[in-house]
Amino acid sequence: MADYRLTFSKEGRAVWISHLDLLRTFQRAFIRAGLVVRHSQGFHPHPVMSFVLPLSVGQSSACELLDFSTEGALEEASLPQRLNDCLPEGIRALACAAPVKPVRELDGLLADVSLCYDSGVPAGAAEAIAATLLGESVIVAKRNKKKQLADTDIRPMIRAVTAEAGEDRLVLHAAVQAQNPGVNPGLLAAAVERHLPFLRPDAVQVRRRALLDRSGEPFR
Amino acid sequence: MDKKLERILPRVQKPARYVGGEYNAVVKDRARVDLRVAFCFPDTYEIGMSNLGMRILYGVMNQMEGVWCERVFAPWGDMEAEMRENHIPLYALESGDGVAGFDVVAFSLGYEMAYSNVLNMLDLAGLPLRSTDRPGLGPLVVAGGTCAYNPEPLAPFIDFFVLGEGEEVTPEYLQLYRRAKAEGWSKGRFLRAAAQIEGIYVPAFCAPIYKEDGTLAEMRAVEGSGAPETVRKRIVEDMDSAYFPVETIIPSTEIVHDRVMLELFRGCIRGCRFCQAGYVYRPVRNRSREQLADQGIRACQDSGYQEMTLSSLSTSDYPDLVGLCDDLEGYCVGHHVNLNLPSLRADNFSMALAQRLSRGRKAGLTFAPEAGTQRLRDAINKNLTEEDLLQSVRTAFSNGWSAVKLYFMLGLPTETDADVLGIADLARKVYFAWRECAANRARGVRITVSTSWFVPKPHTAFQWEAQITRAEYQRRVDLLRDAFQRDKSITYNWHDPETSYLEAVLARGDRRLADVLEAAWRRGARMDAWSEYFDFQRWVDALAECGVDGDFYAHRERSRYEVLPWCRIDTGVTPAFLRRERQRCYDSKTTPDCRTQCSGCGASRLLKGGVCNG
Ligand code: SF4
Numbered sequence: 120m121a122d123y124r125l126t127f128s129k130e131g132r133a134v135w136i137s138h139l140d141l142l143r144t145f146q147r148a149f150i151r152a153g154l155v156v157r158h159s160q161g162f163h164p165h166p167v168m169s170f171v172l173p174l175s176v177g178q179s180s181a182c183e184l185l186d187f188s189t190e191g192a193l194e195e196a197s198l199p200q201r202l203n204d205c206l207p208e209g210i211r212a213l214a215c216a217a218p219v220k221p222v223r224e225l226d227g228l229l230a231d232v233s234l235c236y237d238s239g240v241p242a243g244a245a246e247a248i249a250a251t252l253l254g255e256s257v258i259v260a261k262r263n264k265k266k267q268l269a270d271t272d273i274r275p276m277i278r279a280v281t282a283e284a285g286e287d288r289l290v291l292h293a294a295v296q297a298q299n300p301g302v303n304p305g306l307l308a309a310a311v312e313r314h315l316p317f318l319r320p321d322a323v324q325v326r327r328r329a330l331l332d333r334s335g336e337p338f339r
Numbered sequence: 340m341d342k343k344l345e346r347i348l349p350r351v352q353k354p355a356r357y358v359g360g361e362y363n364a365v366v367k368d369r370a371r372v373d374l375r376v377a378f379c380f381p382d383t384y385e386i387g388m389s390n391l392g393m394r395i396l397y398g399v400m401n402q403m404e405g406v407w408c409e410r411v412f413a414p415w416g417d418m419e420a421e422m423r424e425n426h427i428p429l430y431a432l433e434s435g436d437g438v439a440g441f442d443v444v445a446f447s448l449g450y451e452m453a454y455s456n457v458l459n460m461l462d463l464a465g466l467p468l469r470s471t472d473r474p475g476l477g478p479l480v481v482a483g484g485t486c487a488y489n490p491e492p493l494a495p496f497i498d499f500f501v502l503g504e505g506e507e508v509t510p511e512y513l514q515l516y517r518r519a520k521a522e523g524w525s526k527g528r529f530l531r532a533a534a535q536i537e538g539i540y541v542p543a544f545c546a547p548i549y550k551e552d553g554t555l556a557e558m559r560a561v562e563g564s565g566a567p568e569t570v571r572k573r574i575v576e577d578m579d580s581a582y583f584p585v586e587t588i589i590p591s592t593e594i595v596h597d598r599v600m601l602e603l604f605r606g607c608i609r610g611c612r613f614c615q616a617g618y619v620y621r622p623v624r625n626r627s628r629e630q631l632a633d634q635g636i637r638a639c640q641d642s643g644y645q646e647m648t649l650s651s652l653s654t655s656d657y658p659d660l661v662g663l664c665d666d667l668e669g670y671c672v673g674h675h676v677n678l679n680l681p682s683l684r685a686d687n688f689s690m691a692l693a694q695r696l697s698r699g700r701k702a703g704l705t706f707a708p709e710a711g712t713q714r715l716r717d718a719i720n721k722n723l724t725e726e727d728l729l730q731s732v733r734t735a736f737s738n739g740w741s742a743v744k745l746y747f748m749l750g751l752p753t754e755t756d757a758d759v760l761g762i763a764d765l766a767r768k769v770y771f772a773w774r775e776c777a778a779n780r781a782r783g784v785r786i787t788v789s790t791s792w793f794v795p796k797p798h799t800a801f802q803w804e805a806q807i808t809r810a811e812y813q814r815r816v817d818l819l820r821d822a823f824q825r826d827k828s829i830t831y832n833w834h835d836p837e838t839s840y841l842e843a844v845l846a847r848g849d850r851r852l853a854d855v856l857e858a859a860w861r862r863g864a865r866m867d868a869w870s871e872y873f874d875f876q877r878w879v880d881a882l883a884e885c886g887v888d889g890d891f892y893a894h895r896e897r898s899r900y901e902v903l904p905w906c907r908i909d910t911g912v913t914p915a916f917l918r919r920e921r922q923r924c925y926d927s928k929t930t931p932d933c934r935t936q937c938s939g940c941g942a943s944r945l946l947k948g949g950v951c952n953g
Contacts, residue, residue, distance in 0.1 A: 132360030135348060136591045140355060144591050147362075147643025150674075158675075177349045205643070207591050208360035322346050 121167060121186035122157075123195070124218040124339070125202075130179040133209025138173040144207060145185060151205035154198075157188040171222050171338070172330060175303060180327035184338070186218060219339040220332055225297050227278065227331035230304035232291040234311065234320035240289045244318050245282035248291065251314045252280045252307060259309045273310065276302040289320075297330060341435055347421040355592035356384035357418060359410070359432030362589040363641075365397070366433055367407040374517050376400055376408040377431050377441040377464075377478070381448070381456035382868065384412040388588070389596035391650070392484070393447055396505050398584040403510060405517075409433040409441075410588075413456045413865070414463070416872065422463065429463035438464035442477045443516060446497070448486035451845035452838060452868040454493060457482070458860040461496065468857060470498050470543065476519060476526045481512075487540075488572075488619050489797040489905040492845050492852040494542035498526070499533055501540075502908060503572030504605070506581055508538045534566040538573035541566055545907055547850050553891060555849065555902040571909040572619070574945050578605065578626040585637045589644070598646035598679070599638040601631060603663070606953060607652040608933035610940075611709070612720045612800035612920050613751065616652055619798050619910045621942035623933060623953025628659045632666035639676055647671065648679040655684040655692075656934075664692060681705075685723055685731040694738055703742035703785070704735050710751060711761025718753050718924045722932065725765065732769050737776040742785040743769060749815045749833075750793040750807035752924055759815045762788065763822035766829050773828075789832045790819065792839035796846050797905045798912065800920035805896040806843040809836050837875040841867070843893035844882075849904040852892070854885045913941035 129136075136144060146166050149156050158164040171184035199212035206212065234240075234248075251257070254274070261271040276296040283290045295302045308323040330338040348354040378397060380387030387393060387410070400408035409431035414422060422429070428437040438444055444464070446457055458468055461480065467473050470480065482493065483501035490500040501508055512533055519529040534541045544566035548556045560566055575581045583602070590597070606623035607616065626634075635647055647667070651657065664678065671678050678696050683689040685706045693704070708723055710716045716723060732743055747762050766788045773784045792812045795804045807815075816833045823831045845852060858881035866872035882889050897903065899918060916939065923930060930938050933951060937943070943951045 132358040133591070135354040135358050137353075137355065140592045143593070144362075147589060150643035150645070151641065176354065205362070207362040207589075208364070 120218050120221055121169075122188040122217065123186070123193070123215055124171070125185040125187065125198070125212055126214045127183050127185065127210060127212045128179075128181050129174060129183055129210055131209035133207060134177055134179045137176050138170065141210075142168060142170070144210070148202055148205040149187075152201045154193060154201075155190040157190050171225060172228070172297060172301075174327060175305060175325070178305065178325040178327060182327055182329050182337075184330065186222070216339070224332055225330060225338050226333045227335065228295055228297040228301070228304070228327065229329040229331065230293050230295070231326045231328060232293060232304050232307050233324040233326075234289045234291070234308060235322040235324065236287055236289070237321045239287055240284045241318060244289055245284040247315060248289070248311055248318060249280055249282040252277060252291070252310060257310045257314070259306050259313060261306065273302045273306055276300065277307070280307070341427070341430075343425050343427050344435070347418075347425055347427070351418045351421060352415060353592060356412070357414065357432075359435070361591050363586055364433055364588050365401045365407070365409075367401075369407075369434065372405050372407040374406045374443070374513060374520070375441045376406065376443045376445055376513070377411050377438045378408050379411040379438070379444060379446045379457075379460055381413055381446060381453040381460060382866075383415060384590070384592075385594045387412045387447075388590050388594045390447065390449065391600045391602060392505070394584045394587045395582060396509060398587065399506055399509060399582050400513070402582070403513065406513060407433075411438055411460070413460055416866065419459075419463065419865075428465045429460055439466055439478065442479065442520065443513070444478045444480045446480070446482040446484075448482050448484035448493070450868065451486060451842050452873075454845060454856055455860050455864040455867050457493065458496065458857060459865040462860075469495050471495070473498075474526060476524060476529055479516065479526075479529075485615065485619065488615070488908055488910060489846065489848070490540060490542060490908070491547070491850045491904040492848040492856060494850050495853045497542065499530065499539050499541045501573075502538045502570055504575050505573075506575050508536060508573045511536050512539060531565055534564065537571060540570040540908065542850075547904070555904060557902055558904070558907050569907050569909045571945075572911065574605075574624070574911075576624065576946055578624045579630050583626075583634050585634055586641050587638070589642050596648065597644070598648055599635065599642055599644045600648050600650050601635045601638070602626065603631060603649055603651045603654060603657045603660075604953065605651070608656055608953065609653055609722060610720055610920070610930055610932060610938070612718075612924055613709070613748070613793065613796070615796035615799050618912050618917075620652065621910070621912055621940060622946065622951040623656075625658060625953055628663045628666065631663055635667050636670045639670070639674065645675050646677045646679065648681060650681065653684065654680050655686070655689045661692065664696065668696075685728045687730060687734070690731045690734045694734070703744055704732075704740055705744040705746070706731070707746040708765065709746065709748050710754070710758060711747060711763070711765050712758045714927055715751060715754060715758040715761070717929050718927045719751055720920070720924070720929050722929065725768070728765070729768055729772050732772045733776045736773045736784070737778055739778045741773075741777070741779070741782050742787075744787045744789065745769065747788065747790045748793040749790045749819075750812055752801055752804050753927075754815075756815075756818060759818050760822055762790070762819055763826075766823070767826065770826065770828055784828050786829045787832065788823070788829060789834070790816065791834035792836055794839055794843045794846060797903070798908075798910050798917070800917050800924060802847070802903065802917065803897040803899060803901070803921065806840070806893045808894055809840060812836055835870070838867075838873065840889070840893055841875070841878055844889045847904070848892050851885070851887055855881050855887050858884050911940075911942035911945040916940040
């Protein structure tokens with residue numbers, strides 16, 4: 120396991136930074152902050168740094184986790200502030216501590232999926248969508264291991280969904296399986312489009328709220 | 340963020356380049372600034388953010404109280420389509436505000452193939468293309484950069500051009516604009532006042548008059564405009580007091596030159612006769628070693644970059660390069676920062692340095708002999724001998740390098756078939772040098788020869804020359820390709836002729852090309868520097884539509900008495916010197932570099948003391 124786990128949020132303009140670019144952004148932020156990240160041994164040494172569960176481009180998150188190791192110990196309490204002076208807009212370090220559990224014990228994920236309807240949420244949409252996502256099977260086109268799009272049933276990975284209708288948006292509060300296999304909450308919107316084409320939203324926003332361990336506690 | 344924008348971003352490639360918010364991006368309070376500048380780079384974010392000049396001027400402007408300078412880049416095709424369909428006008432990255440609402444819209448012109456993007460960006464911003472169709476004071480559309488040295492093809496679209504280095508003249512014209520805005524001046528009054536600032540060329544105050552045969556009779560100063568006869572470029576005399584962007588924007592997405600760029604000096608002592616940069620950036624002015632070392636280290640610390648490039652036209656010519664590397668090396672080694680020296684000359688000194696800095700990384704080496712024989716290299720004043728080159732590659736090969744790229748031009752003045760075949764000979768000698776010296780023969784060797792089609796540029800010794808015809812270029816390419824047929828270790832690439840032809844047309848074009856540019860843009864031309872978008876036929880059609888003969892500009896030799904479209908622009912180098920250099924080319928005579936002996940090019944007049952000391 121890495122020595123440290125950093126919790127950070129990603130919002131606003133920063134949601135458009137891709138996974139690889141975000142890794143580079145953190146590497147540079149660490150250097151700016153005067154922190155020396157440990158490098159792997161070998162022919163092409165690279166910094167020991169990885170995200171616990173990479174986030175899709177365009178999604179925001181309140182609970183991202185970055186694992187890393189440094190040369191020498193660091194003061195965990197002051198680290199978030201030190202990093203925040205060195206990070207671009209929209210990325211905020213929140214806390215830093217030694218990891219409690221290995222990444223393989225990451226189990227669940229909570230997310231809000233907002234379906235935006237510019238001319239108002241259609242009547243009965245909340246009920247219809249919740250019923251569909253918790254129905255017998257939920258088929259979406261998903262990339263398989265060979266990178267081909269194939270119809271997949273994601274129902275087994277959906278643990279709970281409640282739908283809350285507002286004026287021009289309907290928010291799905293979802294709990295899904297995080298890995299082996301995991302499901303990207305954005306696929307819930309894809310499933311709505313597929314199964315309920317007349318409820319196709321004008322836009323979709325996904326926000327990750329929490330990563331959970333097997334007992335349903337925040338993953339640390 | 341704008342809701343419409345938020346919706347299209349998931350559908351476009353690399354959305355991070357359209358949102359701003361990077362580390363060190365300057366965000367000011369709209370209510371507390373009175374002058375807003377949209378700094379436009381007519382190419383993609385990745386290219387534009389790699390431009391050091393843009394970073395310098397961004398810093399210079401944002402240091403000014405009450406001025407907010409923001410960045411604007413050309414959207415890629417998918418983004419442009421989405422923006423047009425969803426009625427999102429071109430916007431600046433920092434604020435997201437539409438460009439049409441800015442006071443000054445400033446373009447940086449680095450290469451001719453970006454001209455169509457200038458028009459496209461004006462259109463995306465919702466601004467009329469032509470200066471005469473923008474009667475108000477703002478937004479004022481200005482342009483600077485290397486291409487401004489022949490501003491004529493863009494003249495009708497741009498309100499004024501800034502010649503030379505922008506650090507000092509930019510604040511001067513911004514202050515003038517601020518006053519004009521406060522006092523409610525008309526655009527005409529402002530332009531008349533701006534034309535009095537050294538380095539500012541107002542195209543509306545200079546009218547081309549043509550002869551029957553299509554050549555220029557004169558570039559006539561418009562009466563009553565008060566504009567000077569010639570406009571002299573601006574330079575920063577003391578580089579140590581010039582602004583350097585130690586704290587600069589670090590993109591959150593990968594760009595082309597994703598590293599610290601340290602500018603050692605401006606200008607070049609060499610005087611290659613084909614090289615526009617070598618003439619127009621004269622005279623040489625160095626930054627001091629102490630300052631460079633300090634700036635380089637601080638730039639690494641602030642950016643978090645682990646790569647630094649020592650950049651200049653000919654880096655090996657920095658007087659104390661070894662000393663500077665000594666100063667930087669300690670920090671770089673201790674912090675895993677790689678130090679790069681591009682544009683090294685092929686000589687022992689440079690190779691020793693490259694060797695020392697490579698620290699095991701043996702990426703390819705690049706040399707630009709430009710011509711295949713000593714005679715032609717002398718004729719173009721490319722100060723490089725075969726022995727220097729071979730000695731350099733021997734050193735490289737015996738130290739483990741196994742890839743060399745060699746760049747040449749075809750169609751240089753006085754070139755014969757013997758010179759063309761000389762390229763093959765030289766490449767073969769490089770190959771034999773590898774056989775002789777390779778540290779590890781089993782790894783094999785990659786020798787890449789690339790040729791481009793020579794484009795004569797304004798303000799050079801070859802500004803009067805004809806570009807050889809396309810058929811002739813193709814014949815020389817074929818000749819060389821045949822010569823390489825049996826060399827398995829040598830790869831030969833040649834440059835796409837269509838781009839080089841257009842470059843030749845635009846580089847020395849006059850104001851009549853503005854209509855062609857607009858016609859090509861209306862036919863869909865944009866991103867012409869990108870093969871994905873470039874379509875030669877559009878330009879052929881646009882030339883035909885406007886009744887303009889491209890060959891007149893590309894393939895015609897100018898008489899020494901001809902009035903040239905850029906004759907009102909003074910780079911400091913005199914036409915008499917350029918004529919002399921052209922004659923020496925025909926005599927295959929070299930001219931010493933500026934440090935060995937001053938040749939009296941005229942550029943020293945730009946300095947207060949009147950003497951070059953670079
Ligand atoms: S005046 Fe002399 S030293 Fe100065 S740039 Fe010209 S040739 Fe070189």
